[in-house]
Amino acid sequence: MSQTLMHSRFSSGFLHHQPEKGFLTLQTQRRHAKTLKGEKEFPSRVVSCHKNVDSSKNFSSSCEKSKTQEKILAQTLGATSDGEAIVQPNNDFEVTWQNTLRRKWDAFSIFSRPYSAICTIIGISSVSLLPLTSVADFSPAYFVGLLQALIPFLCANIYTSAINQLVDVDIDKINKPYLPLVSGEFSMGEGRAIVSALTFTCFAMAIMSHSVPLFVGVLVYFLIGTAYSVEHPLLRWKTKPAMAAFSMAGLMGLTIQPTVFYHIQNVLGKPMVFSRSVAFATMFFSIFAACLGAIKDIPDVEGDREFGNLTFSVRYGQEKVFSFCLNVLLLAYGSAVVVGASSSSLLCKTVSVIGHTVLASLLVLRAKSTNPKDPESTQSFYMFLFKLLYAEYVLIHFMR
Template sequence: MSQIFRIMISWIIGLVYLSTSYAFAPSVGTGMSSRIASPLFFQTIRNPISGSSRIRKSRRHSDSPNMSVEGDFDPEAISKAKEAIDSGSIKAKFNALYKFTRPHTIRGSILASIAGTIRALVDTPGSIANANWGIMLPRAFIGMISLLLGNVFIVGINQIYDKEIDEMNKPFLPVASGEMTKSTAWAAVLSSLVVGPILVKKFFPPLLFQLYSFGLFIGGIYSVPPIRTKKNPVLAGLTIATVRGFLLNFGVYYAVKDAVGAPFGWSPKVAFIARFMTAFASIIAITKDLPDVEGDKAYQIDTLATRLGVKRIAQGATLCLGANYIHAILTGVLAKSSAAFRMIPMIGGHLALAAMLVFRYKQLDPESMPSIKKYYKHIWDLFYLEYGLYTLI
């Protein structure tokens, strides 16, 4: 079983490495080398292209006519992709579906699943040696698929209802660009909404089904009129923090404990990651609007970025995230006598991540869209790296 554990550790380290190395890698296309193109879901993502009148815009065309960079609007590549879809190309349709899933959110869910699984197994003596892997591995796979289907529902319903806004803010997204019709998008969203809960209901405890359903509900009303909580910055932040901060991390840990037949308990490590990631997700909820100011203003979407501007939001987000790292370091220091955490990763690791945050913030030019995108990308990189650290503390 130690070999399985080492494989899981290697997988999460690889995910973190790819997160930081290819966070703005091209979308899947024939011009990509096999080294970068495989596996598909490691090719990212992510950031919206937009800017207010005060922000310098940057548009870059990819070197290959068969690929576009998600985050950079390449009309020629999108036009060729639409022609390929119209001609019946399965690959082009799959690429559009791939972009529709918003790969950076998929990657976050995968990392959370792997890290939470490792943490729960390590926290349960004898679970690795005595586990029935013939049952546990398929169940773990089903659990991850359920999470990804929930993820697709939430990001997909958002693209359907935000089509007009995305045509300005994120024209590279498949619904906004026309690579995917609304009817196809609805089919993907509704399929995810049906299959995900069925899997959770069948294979997991009732509590997890209730939490999963609650996550789908608040993730749906984030985008769907007339409630549309995304129009209120406080409600939007609470939604993202609840789903990605608490529900995801608690749910994975609880599911693994249930699978190995161990009672759930709020260990110091689980309580820490739930607090830390809830706060972190709140910061992501704020910074995600930085590149979207122009479109949000045009469609009267009230965000802190439209109210206060890019510079002040970036300053505030950096301070809040820095405070989160200080909280992590103090948690380790105060728990030193109880040996609840490993001091080197808990204190040293968070000091290193805090230093990376400060370094990246100093590089930010709030008047430059590429610089804003790079800053937002780094926030996500730190989010991914925290899950790697979580397995070590």
């Protein structure tokens, strides 16, 4: 009797367990299962391995370590003439409560999509600074207001990722087999419990803040995130390309920017004025997020087509969608240069024009090395766009 075990998401093969030999790496379709070491069952992940594995070397030195820092749980025992490697689990990965807790935390990290959560934290922290006019505004009230915004929006962000994974388990078996609900790291019950806890925390914190702008922002964010994923004749917006783009724009642009800005103004007792910088941030991030949503779907064409999700990439092709999104992003950066150049401040004018020109140049260079038909290449480009977003949250302070 044998068992199979999926490797990390960046590899093209999987591990095959044979009691008389151990584990064999096979170049075939992606699958996932738990493995056994003696009488004990444990989930394992290994790093990417596209080349032949040298049996004389440790598994970690024979394969390229993935960017997600997957845990190295195996060592090489031998290799076959076909380039298959026989490996065994590391001895230090026994089933203990410490390792179980570590695995659950690793699973939650993937479940919450940390790059998106980090973007939310950076975004809220940056926008919260826009209403400040002097050093005196860095008061205890400001920091309390910042936490009041950070916690519910962060919970709402993770909720949006979690509810999407709960609904899309079958699709993710094809597109993203490394996700915790598909891999078995989390059960469906655990997933639902996390979603329920996030929902409660999200609204409890928003209500306790006694801030109308913040509560409205969190409520709209929550509703859009729910409408994006859940099955309902009028919802499931992710299967409707135009509504999917609107959802991403609403989540990352139309809600966080103005509501956090107004919330901090309210906390500091300032008059509620919609400034030039927050107006630019709302428009820029909405356009950027809509493009992010379309690019996010490019690597998922196989699963989306099989389940009838007519995304832009399924309808018009990966290359056309990639090219269109790139042009829209460049147009957004061009507009940012024009807006920055119109500033009355020489410092703001210089930083905004040079900064956006540099970011646009980096975008073009990265796009030239991206293959839209290669899921790994497109996913890497998608993650690169988040780095541009992080940089933009610095530049918005010079759009005055």
